[in-house]
Amino acid sequence: MKQSSLKTQARRSDLSQYVRYIHVEESCLNLPYTQEILENSGLPHEVVPEKSEPFQSGCGPETFTEGKRHLYLCSNRGRFFKSCPGTGEYRCCGYNILNIGMNCPMDCVYCILQAYLNKPWLSHFVNIDDLFLELDRLFHANPEMLYRIGTGEFTDSLALDNLTGMSKKLVEYFSQKKQAVLELKTKSACVDNLKGLVHGGRTIVAWSLNAPIIIKKEEIRSANLSQRLEAAKKCAEWGYRLAFHFDPIIEHPGWREGYAETIVQLFSKIPRDAIVWISLGALRYLPHLKTIGTRRFPASRIFYQEFIEGLDGKSRYFRPHRTELYKHIYDLLQQYVSPNTCIYFCMESDEIWRDVTGFTPSERGGVAQMLDSAVFDQS
Numbered sequence: 001m002k003q004s005s006l007k008t009q010a011r012r013s014d015l016s017q018y019v020r021y022i023h024v025e026e027s028c029l030n031l032p033y034t035q036e037i038l039e040n041s042g043l044p045h046e047v048v049p050e051k052s053e054p055f056q057s058g059c060g061p062e063t064f065t066e067g068k069r070h071l072y073l074c075s076n077r078g079r080f081f082k083s084c085p086g087t088g089e090y091r092c093c094g095y096n097i098l099n100i101g102m103n104c105p106m107d108c109v110y111c112i113l114q115a116y117l118n119k120p121w122l123s124h125f126v127n128i129d130d131l132f133l134e135l136d137r138l139f140h141a142n143p144e145m146l147y148r149i150g151t152g153e154f155t156d157s158l159a160l161d162n163l164t165g166m167s168k169k170l171v172e173y174f175s176q177k178k179q180a181v182l183e184l185k186t187k188s189a190c191v192d193n194l195k196g197l198v199h200g201g202r203t204i205v206a207w208s209l210n211a212p213i214i215i216k217k218e219e220i221r222s223a224n225l226s227q228r229l230e231a232a233k234k235c236a237e238w239g240y241r242l243a244f245h246f247d248p249i250i251e252h253p254g255w256r257e258g259y260a261e262t263i264v265q266l267f268s269k270i271p272r273d274a275i276v277w278i279s280l281g282a283l284r285y286l287p288h289l290k291t292i293g294t295r296r297f298p299a300s301r302i303f304y305q306e307f308i309e310g311l312d313g314k315s316r317y318f319r320p321h322r323t324e325l326y327k328h329i330y331d332l333l334q335q336y337v338s339p340n341t342c343i344y345f346c347m348e349s350d351e352i353w354r355d356v357t358g359f360t361p362s363e364r365g366g367v368a369q370m371l372d373s374a375v376f377d378q379s
Helices: 005-009 012-016 032-042 061-068 128-141 164-172 212-218 224-238 255-269 287-296 319-334 351-355 365-374
Strands: 021-025 045-047 070-074 081-083 095-099 122-125 147-150 180-186 204-209 243-248 274-284 342-345
Touching: 021 032, 032 070, 032 255, 081 122, 081 128, 128 164, 147 365, 164 180, 164 204, 180 243, 204 224, 204 365, 224 243, 243 319, 255 319, 274 319, 287 319, 319 342, 319 351, 342 351, 342 365
Parallel strands: 021 045, 021 070, 070 122, 095 147, 147 180, 180 204, 204 243, 243 274, 274 342
Antiparallel strands: 081 095
């Protein structure tokens, strides 16, 4: 095998191996970033006329699976930057979303994107000059604002980074932005591109965590717990600050022991002072996701529990049950975390906050202020 082929194979590790087809929107073919990805991938590609679909998708469960093998390099013709929509009924953290692509090569049973996206393939936006111009204008227009920005809302931040190299561009850009931090959130172990970057402390690398059995059964093609924590340990050694998200917390046989095991492993491998924040969020989903999820994953039982319609229209565990889940995990975390680490709930009510922590966010300036203090006051 040629040396160049060996290098290409080594670069295309983990989830990048799952991609088998690359499609390029015709207007994007000659963009330098597009050419960089094509060269890095070592895969053949086809050029797709604008307003055409990369492949005939259909609408069955097999479509969602097959679509994750197709990567579509295209332009984002809308805004890259958006504020998290949140809801008026539950406490929002004031997060901001940077949309770098759509869909994910992993296949979590509970993934909301199954019900949200109307196309099954992976999309990655290659008009990055427009992305950085939009951010430049935002920061220039609001020099006193503080921004927590993440790329993990509509895709996994790092799962395809061995192909796209997007993290390098984002980390280097944000390293100079004192009014903002970038959060790269993942369920993968794809962190090699982060090594050696000058990040200036402006990038937080984050992992979604769960009980080991949930990772194994419900988070298909994701890195296992040990792999995630080993990747996080590397990032801490490279000087990155870290975050972890227990979301969604899922009730299952042995859940108390399962989440306790995860927390013990987390703090046995990761220095507590490296952790900026930890979020907790119980399983919640749009009602029609149950139809999709049970059709695609008939062996899963997570949708067959008792749920109630929440104030945001999503199916949620009953409040006393959510409180029980949260209280167990929150109390365990309190045995290990640094006093500088912010533990918060994602989209929960003041009643839940009071029942679990003994205070409400407004008593500490609001969730956004709590998180801003955790990250910017430590900069």
